[in-house]
Amino acid sequence: MPVRRRRSTALAAAVATATALGATALAALSGATTASAAEAPLADYELTWGIKQSYRTYVGMFGSFTASEGAGQAAGNGAFTFTDGTGTYDTTAHTVDLAFRGRLVSASAAHHFEVTLTDLRFDSGAGEITADVTTVDTSGATPTKKGDDVPLAKVAVTRTMTDMATTLTTEAGEYLGSDGYAGAAGDPLTVVKKTPPTTEPTTGPTTGPTTGPTGEPTTGEPSKEPTTDPEPTDPQTTPATREPSPTASTGASPSAPATMTPASTAPTKGEIADGTLGWGVKESFRAYVVGTVAKGRVTVSDGATQAAGNGAFTFKDATGTYDTDADKLTATFKGAVNFKGHESGGSYGLDLTLSNLKATLDGGTGTLSADVNSLGTQTKGVVLAGLEAKSGDLKAAQDVVTVDDVAATLTAAGAKAFGDFYQAGTALDTVDLSVALSDDAQLPDGGGSDTSGGTDGGSGTAGGSTGGGTGTAQGTGSTVGGTGTTTGGSLGGGSLASTGSDIPGPALGAAAGVAVVVGAGAVYATRRRRTQGRSSE
Structure with missing residues (x-):
């Protein structure tokens, strides 16, 4: 099912490197039953983002974070993870639009604030992270403030969608409580597809696993998932070639695996x-x-x-x-x-x-x-x-x-x-x-x-x-x-x-x-x- 949209978002211009998908994958995707012939459904994605380290430090000092309903937080007041990402992949523009499960509440009884983030979304075409945000002054001095699809950060989208640089928006400053956040560098953002369990039984005839351009076995309906990482919105940032495959012949000596490291000579x-x-x-x-x-x-x-x-x-x-x-x-x-x-x-x-x-x-x-x-x-x-x-x-x-x-x-x-x-x-x-x-x-x-x-x-x-x-x-x-x-x-x-x-x-x-x-x-x-x-x- 396509993701819910409450406001229109202009997609970036189509990237000229559509060959990255491969002719076979494009042919398979053309038969997908989606809202648009250029869209394929996505599922099982995960988003990790810490918002901003100094914000976590502040909240951790005077209050706390509570992650629930599919969201989690890394140990040591670390980054947040939102799960069960679903959405669509635009096979023409090579962009993804994903919505994630999870509820994150930052609160401080001493400073009388409570900020709740839900419905976190990532749109690689627009290059942004949005969320539904509710802020409450627990002292009752000011009314509750709510916003749908609030743009929290701009994202420098990359092909791999890992460790992408983010820049906090003016709206992030308004809802998080400090104008100083506007234009400040946020924590890096990573969006990855979770690997499905390998123990699930397969249906239909078993003719051996099929392998897409990524080299990973595909099951079920592989044609509905993009077979490569989405292209960045800026063609100039697209690498000319992918990194060589670990199995490709690159002239490297095959005699340097980690297993060749000498064993410990010290007593136990x-x-x-x-x-x-x-x-x-x-x-x-x-x-x-x-x-x-x-x-x-x-x-x-x-x-x-x-x-x-x-x-x-x-x-x-x-x-x-x-x-x-x-x-x-x-x-x-x-x-x-x-x-x-x-x-x-x-x-x-x-x-x-x-x-x-x-x-x-x-x-x-x-x-x-x-x-x-x-x-x-x-x-x-x-x-x-x-x-x-x-x-x-x-x-x-x-x-x-x-x-x-x-x-x-x-x-x-x-x-x-x-x-x-x-x-x-x-x-x-x-x-x-x-x-x-x-x-x-x-x-x-x-x-x-x-x-x-x-x-x-x-x-x-x-x-x-x-x-x-x-x-x-x-x-x-x-x-x-x-x-x-x-x-x-x-x-x-x-x-x-x-x-x-x-x-x-x-x-x-x-x-x-x-x-x-x-x-x-x-x-x-x-x-x-x-x-x-x-x-x-």
């Missing part, structure tokens, strides 16, 4: 020779510290480094033990990170240092602990997070065990370490682990047993002013931030004014918005002092 258990741990603590917390409320800075020292743009941290020089047969790992890492903010008269309401990080894994689950120094009082071995790896297996490749994207969940003890700023059970940034099992093993990114400990800082801004960020030698650290928002995780789309008037959240009065945000900072400082008082009793 023993002492760790070296290693690194990558962790950002929590993106929204980093943004808060250097933002316009805390007006603070982030400093790394003792060999730890931080990625540019107020990014994640890397802790080095691992020591510990491993047992790959038992899938057990215990590793302690050098390096420290300090978060400091809410300065008044030379003292700070926030002064938190994490050091001596230790990760344990046993069959894929474990803990992440650290020595915590808060406002001058140190507590050693605080279990900050529970860890959950995607797999319980610890496998060595060239004497290196790597476990990436390990989910980290804040513990009750970790919540106290952060002054109850976050509740136990909150998702923290994911953890990346790499440990060397022998002295000559090479860690990712040219690692190994290098202990020079150089630091690598980024920078932050506030109201347009630079806040520092100079790499220094081991032990002295590097400062990131200053008194403003960050480039990578800024609140309000990277354009928060010092007055707070650009804080996302529909129908927030400027004065009320500032009061809420400043109140959050005061609450944090008060909680830290109260927690400190209890710990010293």
Whole structure:
């Protein structure tokens, strides 16, 4: 069934490369029973889009997202996925028009807003994403605002429809609560067809699978699906030729498959020779510290480094033990990170240092602990997070065990370490682990047993002013931030004014918005002092 249209959308001019479909596929498509002889029905597509990272950071700090009815969200406050995409493919213009299932609600009780997105649509001909949007001021100060087929972003459509650049619209700013979003770069967009299950029985005579130009077996009624990725709307962006097939004769030596990698020569258990741990603590917390409320800075020292743009941290020089047969790992890492903010008269309401990080894994689950120094009082071995790896297996490749994207969940003890700023059970940034099992093993990114400990800082801004960020030698650290928002995780789309008037959240009065945000900072400082008082009793 063709997708529902509530407004007309002009299709792009036909691309002159119709031969990409192949004469056979065109002949098959010509017999499809669709609303137009030039359209073929599509089904089972999936769309992934994060809207904008800074928007997710803001909502994650002061509220939450709820995805339902076919929508989902990646771990760690990641991108959103909308499923069951159906629509049509224009065989003349080589464009797709798809509507997706899913409901996404972003809400903040503190800032009195609730934004709901449904009926998300992608039109490659128009090069845009639209959705039905409803915004509610939960304080009742302004009426509910509703819009059908609201254009949220323009899309730079590509042949593969993966990682397409997006630009947020003026309407996106109006509905998401910040004029600063208009014209800003959004998150990349990917639209793919989900592979149907291979266990479904086939009907009719079995004459062997037929193979279309994509090289994938087709079943049922293959003529109703486009056999190649839709062409981009701009003929100049069309590649002259497709990438060579992996099976084509390109002169490459057939003797370089991954299976030829030498097996690990290290024993299955023993002492760790070296290693690194990558962790950002929590993106929204980093943004808060250097933002316009805390007006603070982030400093790394003792060999730890931080990625540019107020990014994640890397802790080095691992020591510990491993047992790959038992899938057990215990590793302690050098390096420290300090978060400091809410300065008044030379003292700070926030002064938190994490050091001596230790990760344990046993069959894929474990803990992440650290020595915590808060406002001058140190507590050693605080279990900050529970860890959950995607797999319980610890496998060595060239004497290196790597476990990436390990989910980290804040513990009750970790919540106290952060002054109850976050509740136990909150998702923290994911953890990346790499440990060397022998002295000559090479860690990712040219690692190994290098202990020079150089630091690598980024920078932050506030109201347009630079806040520092100079790499220094081991032990002295590097400062990131200053008194403003960050480039990578800024609140309000990277354009928060010092007055707070650009804080996302529909129908927030400027004065009320500032009061809420400043109140959050005061609450944090008060909680830290109260927690400190209890710990010293």
